[in-house]
Amino acid sequence: MPARKSAQPAKPAPDSTRRSEKSRRAIYEAALALVVEVGYPKTTIEGIAARAGVGKQTIYRWWSSKADVLMEAFLDLGEQSLREAGPVPYAFPDSGDLAADVKAVLRATVDQLRDPRFEAPSRALAAEGVVNEHLGRELVAKLMQPSLDLYIGRLRAAQDAGQVRPEIDPRIALEFFISPLAQRWLQHTGPISYEYTDTLVDYALHGLAPR
Amino acid sequence: MPARKSAQPAKPAPDSTRRSEKSRRAIYEAALALVVEVGYPKTTIEGIAARAGVGKQTIYRWWSSKADVLMEAFLDLGEQSLREAGPVPYAFPDSGDLAADVKAVLRATVDQLRDPRFEAPSRALAAEGVVNEHLGRELVAKLMQPSLDLYIGRLRAAQDAGQVRPEIDPRIALEFFISPLAQRWLQHTGPISYEYTDTLVDYALHGLAPR
Structure with missing residues (x-):
């Protein structure tokens, strides 16, 4: 999953895979902890490497910037909490009852916003996105857009079913x-x-x- | 207006009033410029005083914290842009047409959000409010609540006129x-x-x- 830049070695030995996975987890945890403790501007690849106990070349082999590391760390955190929530597929429910489906999704969002593991790093990233338009747009594209697309899809289905007026723009709704x-x-x-x-x-x- | 802490001297001489007004403006401008340049956490009373060319005791005589200085500077900025917009009273329009009234208010908000003088300091303050709950709540109470109350009043009038359903909670709407x-x-x-x-x-x- 972290193979954003380089090709993975063909058929890594099991030990090396385990070591890589351990490093990846340590890097994610270090990145999330640092952004909470010192803020986004002072979080550096060097600082993440030192805290994770890896060389900084290990980070540069897998990611091209601290923003990339943080966003993948954050996505991974979201996936962890989804896995813990049980075997729910990452899709918008479609029971035929739009109100019930959206209410269920928003209740899950409320739970996530209240999860202390999630709150501090997501506030630190969101705060930086307010004053740093480039990072803000990356956060939208990488972290929010997939959910927005699911809402759009569900609203279009509701339009097809006659439950939402056809002239409504789902992206605004x-x-x-x-x-x-x-x-x-x-x-x-x-x-x-x-x-x-x-x-x-x-x-x-x-x-x-x-x- | 900045007499938040101390009593004003009785009947100040005209020269002294003019000097005070000049200092107050310089302090507001310094505070807004600093929060944009170095961010909220690194903005200090000492830094504001140095940049405004006043002693820090002058600031402490009128305000009790940097948050107070910044919020009054910000309120003053909003009042300036209101004055420039012409002789509009600070009230929510009530023409009897709720949609037209809310559209007019939101168009004015769009203009303000796009005003470059307003944008950088309000982003800097808003970003800090995301990670600093105490400041965030002060921003809401001092900068946002007066507008929220105007919306609530206008929505209640619309309920009285039968244009909004009576069971709707205006604070959510x-x-x-x-x-x-x-x-x-x-x-x-x-x-x-x-x-x-x-x-x-x-x-x-x-x-x-x-x-």
């Missing part, structure tokens, strides 16, 4: 589900709960005006 | 107007335009589901 929650979490503008995200879904689908 | 725009701006998740914010208002009022 999905923001009613994710942006209020994101702003409460990022800016501490209000508490986060299942009841709150359920309410967002109901208001978004049916609107504020009387019918 | 207002997030459909402000949070998608805030997330696009904070996280670089998408472009910002009048057309976009107009669409948010239409979707929020009428919902995504067919009527």
Whole structure:
């Protein structure tokens, strides 16, 4: 998985594979810990290498920048929490009931936002993305876009089923589900709960005006 | 206005008032410039004083912390841009047409988010608020809450007029107007335009589901 730059050696010996896997985990953990402790600007490849107990060439062999290391470390963290949640496929549920499906996804997002392992590194990265547009756009492309695409797909299916008006732009509509929650979490503008995200879904689908 | 801590001297001489006003402006400008250049954590009262060309006791006489200085500097910046926009009262328009009123307010917000004087310091403060919950909550209480209250008041008036369903919670409903725009701006998740914010208002009022 970390083979972003170089070709892997053909058929590595089992010992070498185990050592690589151990180094990769140590590098991810060091990167996440450092960004929490010293912030993104002061996190360096050298610092990650020292903390992980590997040579910095080991990191440069697999990744081209600290942003790459951090984003893969972060993706890996998300995959870990998905695995722990049980054998759920990484797909948007489609039970035919759009409200129930979006509510379930948002409840899982609430759980993830409250997971202490996830919170500190994701806040550190998000804060840097606010002032560093290049990093911000990388975070969107690598960490957020896959989820946004799943929302778009689910909303299109709902349009096909006649549950969402055909003239609605799914890329904008999905923001009613994710942006209020994101702003409460990022800016501490209000508490986060299942009841709150359920309410967002109901208001978004049916609107504020009387019918 | 900066008399947050101490009593003002009774009847200051005109010269002294002018000097104070000049110092206050210099302090605001220094604080905003520093938070952009070195970030919130490294901005200090000493640094602001040096850059403004005043003694640090002058700052401590008027404010109790760098957060207070920055927030007043920021409020002052907002008031400046309001004054430049013409003789508009600081109130939410109520023409009787909720959609038109919210669209007008959001278009003004789009203009402010794009104002280069405003953008860098507000990004620097917002980024720090993401990782510093205490500061984040102060930003909400001092900089955002007055606007949120105006939205709540306007939505309540719309409920009284039968234009918003009575069971809707205005504090949650207002997030459909402000949070998608805030997330696009904070996280670089998408472009910002009048057309976009107009669409948010239409979707929020009428919902995504067919009527």
